[in-house]
Amino acid sequence: MDSLLPIGELARRTGLSVKTIRAWSDAGLVPPDARTPAGYRRYGAEAAARLELVGTLRELGLDRAAIRAVLARESSPAEAAAVHAEALEVEIRALRRRQAVLTIAARRGSDAAELALLHRLAVLSVEEQGHLVRDFVDAVFGYGLRAPWTAGVVRSLTPELPADADRERIEAWIEWAELARDPEFRALLRSMAEEYETGRTAGGPPRPDPVARVRTVVAPALAAGLAPGDPGAAPVVAAVLACGEAGTLLARLEGMNDPRRDRHQELLARINGWPPPEPLAPVLAWAIEALRQSASVRK
Incomplete structure (x- = not known):
């Protein structure tokens, strides 16, 4: 027994406390190799290495059952680490969602009802997320609007939240889900889709979308810092007027000039990891002002 410690x-050799070694010993992780007649514990040469392994596994968060399996060679450290890493990933995902909910609630000053809604949206299962997306798409493009041209638009309106999404993506998903559930926002996009469909020729090639034409002619003026009333903007104003009948075009641009539209596109880009979209609101505002000034001059 003289060779036993x-x-x-x-404790001195390992840097652990006597209390810790005694606790791990009582748990069967590092049992003593012998005891003195007075009952004092004695440990062999392998005890220090065993204690180091237990300490490492404990710091990594493995429970006693997993550690005991490794020590008994029922599983390797790598196998135990893989199982624990998977469990941690699930926990981390849950923590990210909680963090996103709390961050949004704190930023908004949410009451209890809104906090509960945010939480419900954050913890939707993959199946529930898919149901919400499909319901949203159907509200916008269903009931006779599933024309061939809608396929690409539907893809551009579909969020795909990764399983390992970070807090920023989860925040974007929660806000997107709120928008997608909003009947007024659904009606807005539905109206835009119907107007676009109306502007197409039945069975023939699509007509140029006036909003897309407006964007094309106005964007350079915005980049150059021109306002609709500036002398140098006259050709751009004329080009806007050529995009459609002034009253009809003005009504359509005003109908589209809703900040929720740009916000929706921004949220989709964040969720899906797309490049940030170019906002449409500045183009619409410029063209609307140009059309209003033109109407005022004609009067």
């Missing part, structure tokens, strides 16, 4: 010496 008392618990105090083992």
Whole structure:
């Protein structure tokens, strides 16, 4: 027994406390190799290495059952690490969602009802997320609007939240889900889709979309810092007027000039990891002002 170490010496060599070694010993993780007639524990040469392994596994968060399996060679450290890493990933995902909910609630000053709604949206299962997306798409493009041209638009309106999404993506998903559930926002996009469909020729090639034409002619003026009333903007104003009948075009642009539309596109880009979209609101505002000034001049 002279070659065996008392618990105090083992503690000195390993840097662990006597209390910790005694607790792990009582748990069966590092049992003593012998005891003195007085009942004092004695440990063999392998005890220090065993204690180091237990300490490492404990710091990594493995529970006693997993550690005991590794020590008994029922599983390898790599196998135990893989199982624990998977469990941690699930926990981390849940924590990210909680963090996103709390961050939004704190920023908004949410009451209890809104906090509960945010939480419900954050913890939707993959199946529930898919149901919400499909319901949203059907509200916008269903009931006779599933024309061939809608396929690409539907893809551009579909969020795909990754399983390992970070807090920023989860925040974007929660806000997107709120918008997608909003009947007024659904009606807005539905109206835009119907107007676009109306502007197409039945069975023939699509007519140029006036909003897309407006964007094309106005964007350079915006980049150059021109306002609709500036002398140098006259050709751009004329080009806007050529995009459609002034009253009809003005009504359509005013109907589209809703900040929720740009916000929706921004949220989709964040969720799906797309490049940030170019906002349409500045173009619409410029063209609307140009059309209003033109109407005023004609009067």
